[in-house]
Amino acid sequence: MRRLAPAPAALLAMAVLVGGCAWSGRPVADLPARHQSVAQTRAPLGTSTEQAVHDLFETRIEGLRRADLRRWLQGLRGPDLIARQQALFDRMRMLRVRDVRLMGVRSLGPAEDRASGWTRRMAVDLSYRLTGFDTAPRRFSLEVTVDGTTAGPHEIAGKSQVALIGSRPLDRPQPWDLPDLQVRAGPSVLVAVSGTPSRAEAIARQATVASRRVAGVLGGTRPAVVVVPDTDASAAYLLGRAPGRLDGVAAVTDGPLEQNGRAGADRVVLVPTAWSALSTAGREVVLAHELTHLTTRATAGRGVPLWLSEGLAEYVAYRDVRMPEPAIVRPALEQARRAGMPTHWPSDAQFAPDSGTLSASYGLALLACRTIAGRHGQAGLLALYRTATDSGTMASAFRAVGTEEGTELIAWRRRVAELLRVTAQP
Numbered sequence: 001m002r003r004l005a006p007a008p009a010a011l012l013a014m015a016v017l018v019g020g021c022a023w024s025g026r027p028v029a030d031l032p033a034r035h036q037s038v039a040q041t042r043a044p045l046g047t048s049t050e051q052a053v054h055d056l057f058e059t060r061i062e063g064l065r066r067a068d069l070r071r072w073l074q075g076l077r078g079p080d081l082i083a084r085q086q087a088l089f090d091r092m093r094m095l096r097v098r099d100v101r102l103m104g105v106r107s108l109g110p111a112e113d114r115a116s117g118w119t120r121r122m123a124v125d126l127s128y129r130l131t132g133f134d135t136a137p138r139r140f141s142l143e144v145t146v147d148g149t150t151a152g153p154h155e156i157a158g159k160s161q162v163a164l165i166g167s168r169p170l171d172r173p174q175p176w177d178l179p180d181l182q183v184r185a186g187p188s189v190l191v192a193v194s195g196t197p198s199r200a201e202a203i204a205r206q207a208t209v210a211s212r213r214v215a216g217v218l219g220g221t222r223p224a225v226v227v228v229p230d231t232d233a234s235a236a237y238l239l240g241r242a243p244g245r246l247d248g249v250a251a252v253t254d255g256p257l258e259q260n261g262r263a264g265a266d267r268v269v270l271v272p273t274a275w276s277a278l279s280t281a282g283r284e285v286v287l288a289h290e291l292t293h294l295t296t297r298a299t300a301g302r303g304v305p306l307w308l309s310e311g312l313a314e315y316v317a318y319r320d321v322r323m324p325e326p327a328i329v330r331p332a333l334e335q336a337r338r339a340g341m342p343t344h345w346p347s348d349a350q351f352a353p354d355s356g357t358l359s360a361s362y363g364l365a366l367l368a369c370r371t372i373a374g375r376h377g378q379a380g381l382l383a384l385y386r387t388a389t390d391s392g393t394m395a396s397a398f399r400a401v402g403t404e405e406g407t408e409l410i411a412w413r414r415r416v417a418e419l420l421r422v423t424a425q426p
Helices: 048-065 080-096 198-219 233-238 272-276 278-299 304-318 330-339 358-391 394-400 405-422
Strands: 096-108 110-114 117-130 138-147 163-171 181-185 189-194 225-227 252-255 267-270
Touching: 048 080, 048 096, 048 110, 048 138, 048 267, 048 278, 080 163, 080 181, 080 405, 110 394, 117 189, 138 233, 198 225, 198 278, 198 304, 198 358, 225 278, 233 267, 233 272, 252 278, 278 304, 304 358, 330 405, 358 394, 358 405, 394 405
Parallel strands: 189 225, 225 267
Antiparallel strands: 096 117, 110 117, 117 138, 138 163, 181 189, 252 267
16 A cells, blocks of 8 residues: 655655555455355355345346346345345446355344334355456455345245345445446456546556556566545445545555465555545556555465565556656655664564654665666566565575575665765755
């Protein structure tokens, strides 16, 4: 994710990143059992009500798969719910949702008696993929309310004794839940935007430019899903975070890690307030950084130190930007003047949002990767990263490119010292 930092007005807020771009080799916050396969997470049905809800959703899922709206609406009661679910059907088809699977049904409390029968809140756990973008399932859960009275005109004859009278996300919403959804899909980018067609088209263009920049360095890029909510609170909700925890952040890469340590269903979520403060060039930098994470997360089996993962993402993001290096890494230089020259690569803890060293750490990480690329070529930097993710040790990664970590540390410190010299006040 990105935090705004001072930069020249022409490239407003080309900021350094806050830590937590969902890349450290550790699982990111997602739904329960995110490391389990689809087959392993099915739970037995415990009551007749759970079985009825299970049957109802299996039928509705089949309707979505067959593009059969009538089947999708079976078992629903109430004109407002039916209208919302019809819109949801259209949005899911727009997003090319596929492989929707029912993972389980569970009760969220006892039944509540009514004069005409009873109601009960249930949780329905599901997974899905987006065609052409997800290589692994992404899980989500719904909180539904069912009515134990006669289901009415949309009931599933002979299969269910309950009617669905309410449905909403239980924890996180999904892209199809965005109000005023606009979808733009290309071979490398799928953009789901809450807003106007022009907003969606602009972000799709910027994401395509960023994708090409990433491919130009990494040799290819993972197809990316970019989600653009209408408010910061909605962004926090999509990410499963508390409102206010995204202040100054422009984008976050988020998704579950599979058992092999790789990500196959990432989302890049843009945060409206910080995003709107960026210039077009700044937005392309932000997106290129996040798409670098998205691409490396899809292929890396082990995590690497944050200075390397964030430094590589910054290296890619700024590679085609004509901006003086001292301006890009100004917080790092200010910290070195104030606290002294760094003696080690930035630690993972220094990338924490509340570390007080966040912006400086991203600048130092960028300088580290630029130093390595300058001495061993861009191919050498990429080989270092890939060897580190394969072997899990930095010592073997440095040896693989014909150097030692201590040698590169010295070269990096010299680069920082030279920048301090040329930017010193007269």
